[in-house]
Amino acid sequence: xxxxxxxxxxxxxxxxxxxxxxxxxxxxxxxxxxxxxxxxxxxxxxxxxxxxxxxxxxxxxxxxxxxxxxxxxxxxxxxxxxxxxxxxxxxxxxxxxxxxxxxxxxxxxxxxxxxxxxxxxxxxxxxxxxxxxxxxxxxxxxxxxxxxxxxxxxxxxxxxxxxxxxxxxxxxxxxxxxxxxxxxxxxxxxxxxxxxxxxxxxxxxxxxxxxxxxxxxxxxxxxxxxxxxxxxxxxxxxxxxxxxxxxxxxxxxxxxxxxxxxxxxxxxxxxxxxxxxxx
Amino acid sequence: xxxxxxxxxxxxxxxxxxxxxxxxxxxxxxxxxxxxxxxxxxxxxxxxxxxxxxxxxxxxxxxxxxxxxxxxxxxxxxxxxxxxxxxxxxxxxxxxxxxxxxxxxxxxxxxxxxxxxxxxxxxxxxxxxxxxxxxxxxxxxxxxxxxxxxxxxxxxxxxxxxxxxxxxxxxxxxxxxxxxxxxxxxxxxxxxxxxxxxxxxxxxxxxxxxxxxxxxxxxxxxxxxxxxxxxxxxxxxxxxxxxxxxxxxxxxxxxxxxxxxxxxxxxxxxxxxxxxxxxxxxxxxxxxxxxxxxxxxxxxxxxxxxxxxxxxxxxxxxxxxxxxx
Numbered sequence: 001x002x003x004x005x006x007x008x009x010x011x012x013x014x015x016x017x018x019x020x021x022x023x024x025x026x027x028x029x030x031x032x033x034x035x036x037x038x039x040x041x042x043x044x045x046x047x048x049x050x051x052x053x054x055x056x057x058x059x060x061x062x063x064x065x066x067x068x069x070x071x072x073x074x075x076x077x078x079x080x081x082x083x084x085x086x087x088x089x090x091x092x093x094x095x096x097x098x099x100x101x102x103x104x105x106x107x108x109x110x111x112x113x114x115x116x117x118x119x120x121x122x123x124x125x126x127x128x129x130x131x132x133x134x135x136x137x138x139x140x141x142x143x144x145x146x147x148x149x150x151x152x153x154x155x156x157x158x159x160x161x162x163x164x165x166x167x168x169x170x171x172x173x174x175x176x177x178x179x180x181x182x183x184x185x186x187x188x189x190x191x192x193x194x195x196x197x198x199x200x201x202x203x204x205x206x207x208x209x210x211x212x213x214x215x216x217x218x219x220x221x222x223x224x225x226x227x228x229x230x231x232x233x234x235x236x237x238x239x240x241x242x243x244x245x246x247x248x249x250x251x252x253x254x255x256x257x258x259x260x261x262x263x264x265x266x267x268x269x270x271x272x273x274x275x276x277x278x279x
Numbered sequence: 280x281x282x283x284x285x286x287x288x289x290x291x292x293x294x295x296x297x298x299x300x301x302x303x304x305x306x307x308x309x310x311x312x313x314x315x316x317x318x319x320x321x322x323x324x325x326x327x328x329x330x331x332x333x334x335x336x337x338x339x340x341x342x343x344x345x346x347x348x349x350x351x352x353x354x355x356x357x358x359x360x361x362x363x364x365x366x367x368x369x370x371x372x373x374x375x376x377x378x379x380x381x382x383x384x385x386x387x388x389x390x391x392x393x394x395x396x397x398x399x400x401x402x403x404x405x406x407x408x409x410x411x412x413x414x415x416x417x418x419x420x421x422x423x424x425x426x427x428x429x430x431x432x433x434x435x436x437x438x439x440x441x442x443x444x445x446x447x448x449x450x451x452x453x454x455x456x457x458x459x460x461x462x463x464x465x466x467x468x469x470x471x472x473x474x475x476x477x478x479x480x481x482x483x484x485x486x487x488x489x490x491x492x493x494x495x496x497x498x499x500x501x502x503x504x505x506x507x508x509x510x511x512x513x514x515x516x517x518x519x520x521x522x523x524x525x526x527x528x529x530x531x532x533x534x535x536x537x538x539x540x541x542x543x544x545x546x547x548x549x550x551x552x553x554x555x556x557x558x559x560x561x562x563x564x565x566x567x568x569x570x571x572x573x574x575x576x577x578x579x580x581x582x583x584x585x586x587x588x589x590x591x592x593x594x595x596x597x598x599x600x601x602x603x604x
Binding site: 278 | 330333334335336337355358359361363365366367368369371373374378382383385386387388414430431
């Protein structure tokens with residue numbers, strides 16, 4: 001049987017663009033089917049941040065004076081935005097690992113030997129990851145609400161805060177794709193957690209940087225994760241935290257600029273790495 | 280209508296990775312409808328060749344046409360006409376077997392209705408209809424490989440590339456996949472497969488190109504390859520170790536031309552290359568009777584592909600060394 005004929009092959013830029021989008025959605029659907037068939041994925045990926053936040057809120061938090069109103073005061077309002085930001089920060093692993101797996105298992109080879117749009121391999125992945133991250137945030141909001149967290153900001157500010165979180169996650173998709181293509185196999189991709197852990201934790205996620213030793217505090221304050229965590233605390237109108245660093249006075253601007261900088265660096269790197277697959 | 284008599288034509292393929300030369304002037308000509316084997320040890324350049332022909336890698340030199348289109352200048356036209364089954368089984372283990380085929384169908388730009396119909400046809404053809412709604416992670420290695428093959432056949436490709444199709448499978452899985460490939464070739468699909476299993480090449484291929492160090496060593500039919508390293512061998516297995524010297528002398532006399540027999544004291548066998556196998560065999564048999572010598576076995580045999588391969592690699596390397604010197 002013949003399914004193809006050359007009349008189907010329209011090589012115009014418009015047709016290519018149309019197929020790039022169509023193929024991208026096909027890949028997104030595959031990923032969504034994954035999440036539907038394996039809802040436990042969320043438990044595995046969110047389990048760690050949730051356990052960590054519970055430990056901080058109920059174990060260490062009681063000793064921490066974040067707002068200057070006494071140990072343990074306002075800690076839930078401080079830690080929950082931190083949890084959201086940290087989950088987005090760890091999210092690059094959720095991109096890097098499947099990319100490494102797709103490469104290792106020959107999935108990317110199969111895709112690239114097919115007439116589909118090559119860019120859809122990664123744009124589909126990225127779109128699916130943003131959908132995935134949105135579901136992650138909805139689950140975390142549910143948990144935060146149960147624990148008693150509330151946003152004090154307006155609806156627009158609250159939605160804006162979640163927009164900033166996804167903005168960070170988007171930038172980290174390019175990092176994830178780059179690293180996923182860079183590592184040799186999934187075993188090495190798993191080891192990327194060694195990178196994710198300090199990136200997520202040496203930040204203002206669970207403790208204000210001014211409580212840390214000077215040099216570490218500076219690193220933590222300038223961490224992109226801290227920028228987003230600080231910005232969303234501001235938008236949620238969490239009780240103000242004593243700030244010790246210049247950047248902490250400009251968190252919203254930083255939360256917009258940091259992901260932009262990351263994207264500007266890593267998007268071309270990821271594209272180059274992807275094209276290098278054919279070298 | 281084919282645009283060329285050859286499904287695959289490649290001339291002087293060159294590929295380097297840094298200082299390593301993966302392909303060093305490889306030529307290939309695969310007529311339509313043939314199962315063509317690329318046989319060689321690991322690192323011979325087989326996979327690189329397949330990756331270039333399936334548009335996954337850029338060429339450093341030479342040119343290649345697949346299904347009549349240039350892989351460098353018309354990769355999109357090539358991709359519509361090929362199927363690739365790589366070394367790893369590239370199926371999604373989470374979604375169902377049917378969803379896998381629909382997914383690939385959609386990415387081959389087949390419309391939704393046709394993709395579903397084609398998925399069902401292929402599941403039927405590959406004996407996977409009963410597990411259509413199960414995810415492949417529960418399948419045996421052979422079943423996953425069959426699904427993998429089915430996924431590469433959605434567009435009924437003109438050329439199918441199989442890169443080590445049975446590596447990592449158990450014997451049952453290998454037989455399953457062999458049967459599937461044999462069925463495909465009965466339908467006239469042109470197949471280019473790589474393997475380092477000699478029995479696989481012998482069993483599946485119409486023609487075999489032996490490659491090593493990114494170059495062609497020799498190209499022939501499986502039988503032709505075996506003949507190429509010389510003629511048949513006469514083999515005598517002694518009943519008593521003490522008989523070995525006498526048998527070796529007998530064999531040398533029958534073979535003539537001053538040839539030296541190989542004597543294996545472990546298996547008690549004497550073997551020697553012979554030009555006229557039947558004449559040598561009858562001569563030895565007559566001598567054995569005349570001298571009342573009893574033997575455990577006496578026969579003629581063709582060299583195995585393993586022996587052919589070792590021999591070809593060795594002679595080619597000698598030639599290279601001589602040229603170098």
